[in-house]
Amino acid sequence: MNHSNMNMDNNKEDDNAKECERRVVERTARLHDIELFKQPPKEDCPICFLRMPSLATGSMYMRCCGKVVCSGCYHAPLYDDKGNEVDNEKCSFCRTQWPDLEEEVQMSKKRIDAGDAEAMHNIGCDIYYGANGHPQDYTKALELWHRAAELGNVEAYSNIGASYQQGRGVEVDKKKARHYYDWLCI
Amino acid sequence: MIKRRLGITTIGYAYENGIDLEVDKEKAKYYYELAAISGSVLARFNIGRFEEREGNMNRALKHYMISAGVGCSKSLERFREFFMYGHATKDDYTKALQAYQEYLGEIKSKQRDEAAAAREDYRYY
Numbered sequence: 446m447n448h449s450n451m452n453m454d455n456n457k458e459d460d461n462a463k464e465c466e467r468r469v470v471e472r473t474a475r476l477h478d479i480e481l482f483k484q485p486p487k488e489d490c491p492i493c494f495l496r497m498p499s500l501a502t503g504s505m506y507m508r509c510c511g512k513v514v515c516s517g518c519y520h521a522p523l524y525d526d527k528g529n530e531v532d533n534e535k536c537s538f539c540r541t542q543w544p545d546l547e548e549e550v551q552m553s554k555k556r557i558d559a560g561d562a563e564a565m566h567n568i569g570c571d572i573y574y575g576a577n578g579h580p581q582d583y584t585k586a587l588e589l590w591h592r593a594a595e596l597g598n599v600e601a602y603s604n605i606g607a608s609y610q611q612g613r614g615v616e617v618d619k620k621k622a623r624h625y626y627d628w629l630c631i
Numbered sequence: 632m633i634k635r636r637l638g639i640t641t642i643g644y645a646y647e648n649g650i651d652l653e654v655d656k657e658k659a660k661y662y663y664e665l666a667a668i669s670g671s672v673l674a675r676f677n678i679g680r681f682e683e684r685e686g687n688m689n690r691a692l693k694h695y696m697i698s699a700g701v702g703c704s705k706s707l708e709r710f711r712e713f714f715m716y717g718h719a720t721k722d723d724y725t726k727a728l729q730a731y732q733e734y735l736g737e738i739k740s741k742q743r744d745e746a747a748a749a750r751e752d753y754r755y756y
Contacts, residue, residue, distance in 0.1 A: 480668055482693055485701055495738060496738050498702065498755035499672045500755055502754050516752075516753035517745070517746045518742065519753075520745065520749060521746070
């Protein structure tokens with residue numbers, strides 16, 4: 446008698462647990478939908494305060510100050526106080542001269558020593574492709590990317606993943622590539 | 632934020648087309664959804680295609696509606712096709728067109744037009 450009662454109770458508990466689980470799944474799906482169908486936020490150009498175009502060619506990344514500027518402001522001529530046109534060798538946001546190659550290398554070395562993840566990622570890319578006067582070196586680039594990734598640069602994770610895929614500087618290891626791509630999303 | 636968005640979209644693309652990863656549509660969709668939530672237009676359009684193939688026309692329409700409002704001209708073409716085959720009503724189509732026109736009105740400026748005329752790389756819509 447006692448035994449059968451226990452069984453009944455267990456069955457009821459199981460049913461309750463299943464019901465709860467079903468509700469949780471439903472609710473998470475609904476919450477996910479709410480978040481998914483939200484209208485994405487609008488972003489403005491920091492110079493002209495017009496809405497930023499969503500097409501990739503409509504915006505430009507400034508290397509000197511790290512701002513993203515729309516193509517119109519990037520292309521527009523610069524004027525000084527008297528209304529004369531200044532040569533277009535200046536950044537349209539911070540109005541400083543574009544740095545030379547040597548200057549840029551030294552600036553970014555300083556930034557790397559100070560722990561700037563963005564600079565580490567940039568120089569890592571230069572070393573990876575052997576561009577801008579850097580000798581090509583896959584392992585060095587990977588080291589820099591690892592440091593940048595630890596400091597929170599997301600793009601560096603994708604680059605590490607890509608180099609695992611192509612097997613440059615490391616042995617081809619698709620599992621590890623997957624691991625780093627997963628990190629990118631968290 | 633922009634960089635993160637791009638990264639997630641590319642993972643989704645890699646899964647969808649099987650670039651060095653095994654083709655896994657569910658995972659591709661998962662990553663595209665992450666990217667769309669953080670604001671990627673292309674990823675949203677791709678989810679729309681997924682839903683269309685699975686036969687969830689209502690959800691696909693919702694996605695196309697949102698991406699048309701953020702300036703995706705491809706989703707307008709899909710909308711037209713939906714309208715032709717009777718999956719979308721005329722009201723929906725006009726709403727999408729209006730949203731796209733509103734977006735164009737917000738982003739258009741003389742400066743940007745000049746830049747786009749000067750170089751093909753600066754095209755913005």
